[in-house]
Amino acid sequence: MAERNGIFGRRREQREAEIQIAIDKGIADAIEKAMSPAVAQAGMMSSGATYPIFQRGQDSPFNQVGPGQGFQPLPRPPGLFDSGFGPANPLFPDAIDPLLPNGRTMARRTEYLIAANVNLIDRRVPWSVLRGLAEDVDVVQRCIQLVQDAIVGLDWSWGFSPTILQQIMFEEGITNSAKASALAREKYGDELMRVQSFFDYPDKRMGFTFSQWITDMIYSHLVYDGIVVAPEYNLGGELTSLSTIDTSTIKILLDNQGFIPRPPAPAYQQILYGFPRGEFQAENVEQDGKIPDAFTSDQLAYYIRRPRPNNIYGYSQVEECINIASIYMERQAWLHAEYTNGVTPRMVVTTDGAEHWTPEQLSYYERIYNNQFSGQTQRRHNFMLMRPGMRAEQLKSVDEAYKNTYDDFLIMQIAAKFGVPPGLMGIKGPASLSGYHEKGQQDQFESYASDALQLPC
Numbered sequence: 001m002a003e004r005n006g007i008f009g010r011r012r013e014q015r016e017a018e019i020q021i022a023i024d025k026g027i028a029d030a031i032e033k034a035m036s037p038a039v040a041q042a043g044m045m046s047s048g049a050t051y052p053i054f055q056r057g058q059d060s061p062f063n064q065v066g067p068g069q070g071f072q073p074l075p076r077p078p079g080l081f082d083s084g085f086g087p088a089n090p091l092f093p094d095a096i097d098p099l100l101p102n103g104r105t106m107a108r109r110t111e112y113l114i115a116a117n118v119n120l121i122d123r124r125v126p127w128s129v130l131r132g133l134a135e136d137v138d139v140v141q142r143c144i145q146l147v148q149d150a151i152v153g154l155d156w157s158w159g160f161s162p163t164i165l166q167q168i169m170f171e172e173g174i175t176n177s178a179k180a181s182a183l184a185r186e187k188y189g190d191e192l193m194r195v196q197s198f199f200d201y202p203d204k205r206m207g208f209t210f211s212q213w214i215t216d217m218i219y220s221h222l223v224y225d226g227i228v229v230a231p232e233y234n235l236g237g238e239l240t241s242l243s244t245i246d247t248s249t250i251k252i253l254l255d256n257q258g259f260i261p262r263p264p265a266p267a268y269q270q271i272l273y274g275f276p277r278g279e280f281q282a283e284n285v286e287q288d289g290k291i292p293d294a295f296t297s298d299q300l301a302y303y304i305r306r307p308r309p310n311n312i313y314g315y316s317q318v319e320e321c322i323n324i325a326s327i328y329m330e331r332q333a334w335l336h337a338e339y340t341n342g343v344t345p346r347m348v349v350t351t352d353g354a355e356h357w358t359p360e361q362l363s364y365y366e367r368i369y370n371n372q373f374s375g376q377t378q379r380r381h382n383f384m385l386m387r388p389g390m391r392a393e394q395l396k397s398v399d400e401a402y403k404n405t406y407d408d409f410l411i412m413q414i415a416a417k418f419g420v421p422p423g424l425m426g427i428k429g430p431a432s433l434s435g436y437h438e439k440g441q442q443d444q445f446e447s448y449a450s451d452a453l454q455l456p457c
Contacts, residue, residue: 071095072103097256109258110310117253120271123313127224127248130318134223137325139411140318142425143418148218152211158196160184204241205232213244220247221305222418225314229301230280250302251276252312260312268300321417328410335402345395352389 073092081089097105116122133140160181168180168187185192202213220227228245251269255261260282267282280300304314318325357365373380386392412422422428 070099070103071105072099074104106257108256110312112254112258112312120251120274120276122251125319125322129322130223130316131248133322133325134219134318137329137414139328139414139425140321140325143317143415143420144219144222146420146424147222147418148215151218152214156210158192158199160188160192164188198239202242203244205243213242216244220244221316223316223318224248225304225306225316225319226250227303229303231299231301245270245300250300252302253279254312258312263299268302317417321414324410324413324417328407328414331407331410338402347392347394349386350391350393352391 071093076089081087093105095105097108099105113119113122134144135141164184165177165180168183169175169177172180172183174180199210201207201209203216206212208216217227224247226247228247228250230243230245231239232241232243234240249270249272251271253261253267253269255265261267263281263284265281266279268280269276270278270280279298281298283299283301306315308315408422408427411425411427415422415425
């Protein structure tokens with residue numbers, strides 16, 4: 001019996017030992033299973049990282065729209081960003097653009113609007129606002145006309161550029177510019193005559209002369225800061241016309257990095273009746289100025305004088321004076337209301353409080369008085385006796401109530417955006433001997449028109 005108890009005791013001890021081993025193994029497995037993510041995370045963190053970098057899968061919520069996973073960050077050497085209370089390690093980039101062979105991305109020109117190419121209204125100030133100011137504000141329209149007249153009125157001529165003359169002088173080994181010009185005319189005289197003949201009517205489709213053509217271009221420049229030209233060629237590849245296109249109908253497209261796409265991709269679309277109706281390529285200009293393999297039937301030229309790094313469109317003079325021109329319009333509306341909705345009479349009659357007329361009696365007296373003197377210039381000079389207790393008060397006339405000093409200030413502010421001196425806007429400057437001040441302003445404006453507003457070649 002004792003032997004049997006001993007056998008059962010050994011079996012029980014063995015069983016308990018097996019159970020304890022199983023328990024210990026289960027706990028170890030659970031601990032290892034629980035610790036493995038933290039260990040893996042710690043192993044995937046780089047020294048001094050701001051946050052851990054994971055190998056993201058295609059279904060990771062951290063994936064962006066672009067195929068940018070796997071970005072290879074630049075080195076972060078120890079001791080550069082990891083000091084106490086330091087600037088901390090820069091965040092590791094999360095690319096949204098396709099990666100280059102080095103595992104990194106190209107810089108974007110700006111943070112453009114999401115889906116900018118399909119967003120038909122991609123301007124902070126719509127084209128219609130600029131066009132409305134140019135057409136509805138008389139001061140803005142007058143400034144545009146003055147600049148147009150100044151540019152068109154210049155002594156336009158066609159000749160050889162200093163670059164060509166310098167090249168001829170270098171090739172021929174001469175130092176006389178007059179002789180170089182004679183050689184240029186001998187060598188390129190026929191080509192110069194062809195250019196002169198072409199620019200007599202540069203826009204053949206509209207039949208515009210050079211003056212009309214340049215006037216059209218200056219308007220687009222001042223209102224939109226964008227000049228759009230559609231070249232046309234004959235079957236022999238010869239340029240036949242340079243037609244100007246309404247800038248407000250052209251939308252500029254972007255590539256991934258925010259730049260204008262190069263051919264053969266489309267760079268511009270024409271928006272008509274709320275939807276793109278055509279698309280065109282940009283000029284593929286090389287460093288030497290040549291345009292190889294030009295897709296002449298699909299190309300469009302878009303010139304911007306005031307480009308901005310944070311916007312694909314320019315910044316025109318009309319857009320520059322939106323605020324001051326809006327105030328000027330409100331001022332004009334206020335003055336116009338004086339003649340349409342004004343209720344203040346030229347003269348009123350007050351009483352000392354002794355009158356006890358009813359409203360009907362007052363109205364009857366007013367009609368009699370107005371009928372007697374309305375439109376009667378001679379009668380208004382006659383003497384009239386007022387009732388006892390009445391006193392007439394002559395009010396200020398419109399010219400006294402509305403001084404033109406503020407209007408002159410607004411006009412000068414608008415004119416300054418276009419470089420137009422106040423004298424050309426009908427505002428007299430301070431008096432000076434022999435009108436020298438006004439003459440200096442005129443000379444300054446002509447210099448501004450000829451220098452600052454020279455159109456790109």
